[in-house]
Amino acid sequence: MAERSHKSVLVVCLGNICRSPIAEAVFRKRVADQNVSGDWRMDRVATSTYEVGNPPDYGGQSCMRKHGIPMSHTARQVTKEDFATFDYILCVDESNLRDLNRKSNQVKNCQAKIKVLGSYDPHKQLIIEDPYYGNDSDFELVYQQCLRCCRAFLEKA
Template sequence: MTSPVQPDRRITKQHPFKITFVCLGNICRSPTAEGVFQHLVNERDLQAYFLVDSAGTSAYHIGEPANSRSREVAEDHGIKLHSRASRFERRDLDEYDLIIAMDKENRVNIRALDHQGKAASKIRLLREFDPIPEDGEVPDPYYGGMEGFENVFRIVKRSCETLLDQLEPHVDKTDHDTGSHQQSDSVAARKSG
C-alpha cells in the first residue's frame, strides 16, 4: 500500500466527500467498486457524508447498465449495482475529491485530461489500498469467465474497505444537518443522459 488518503477538509453532511471509480467502459470494474463502496458506506451509516460515482474513460457503453456478470457476482454478495455507464470528463477533475482508477492505463487517460496537473494528488489506483496487492491493477474481467469477476469483486472489496477505513476518521459526525445530500448538477446531468 502507498500513502493513505488525506482529505484537505473535514467530511460533513453539507460538504460530502465526492469519490468516483474509473475503468475503461464503466460496465465491470468501476460499477462494482461504486456499488461495493456505497454498500460499505451504508453499512457504517455514513451515506450522508459520501457521494459515490463511477465512470469510464471510453464512450463504448454510455447509458448501459453494469455487465450482467458483474451484477450477478455483486448480487451473490448482497450488493445491487444500479449505475449506468457514463464517461469521465475533464470537468470531473474539479468535481471529485478523489478519483480512483482501476488500472494504470485508466490513470494515464485521466491524467491526460489534467493539462495543468492540478488534480494529480487526487488521482489514485484502487490497488494502492489493497492490503494484499499482487500487482498494481484491478484486472479487466470482461473477456474471461465468472472466476475473473469473482476475483475482481474480492480485490475491490478489500481495497474499498481499506479506503473507507482511511476516510472515516475525517468524517465530522458533529455536523447536525439532517438533510440528505444531492448529487451535484454536473454528476446528475451526466448520469441521466
C-alpha cells in the same frame, strides 16, 4: 449535489460496465454498513466512450446479486467537471491512470487526487484485471479485490 464538506469518490475503468460499477457498488455498501452514506458522494465512469449508455455487464450484475449488493447504472464517460468536483478519482489500472492524468491536465481547477484503487489493496495487487472476457470466477476476483481496497481506502480517507 452533496455539500462540499462531504467527501466524494469517483471510480473509473475503461468502459464503466465491469470494474468501476462493482467497485462503486461495493463502496456504496461499505459506507451504508458504516452509517456514513450521508458523508459521501459516489459515482463511476469510463475513460472511453465504448459502452456509454449501457448497463453493467451481466457477469458483474450476477456477482453483485450473489453478494446481495444492488448495482444499477448507465455507463458514462468522465467529464472535466468530475475533475473539479470529486475529492478522489480512483481507477483500476495504469492505462486508466495515464488517461485520467492526461485529461486532468486540461482542467484548470482540478481538485481530485487521482490514484489507482489497487494502491489501497493490503494484498498489494495494484491492478484490478478486466473480467470482461472472463467467467464468474474472474468477476468474483474483482469483487474480492474491490472489497479489500474500498475497506482500506475508507480507513484512510
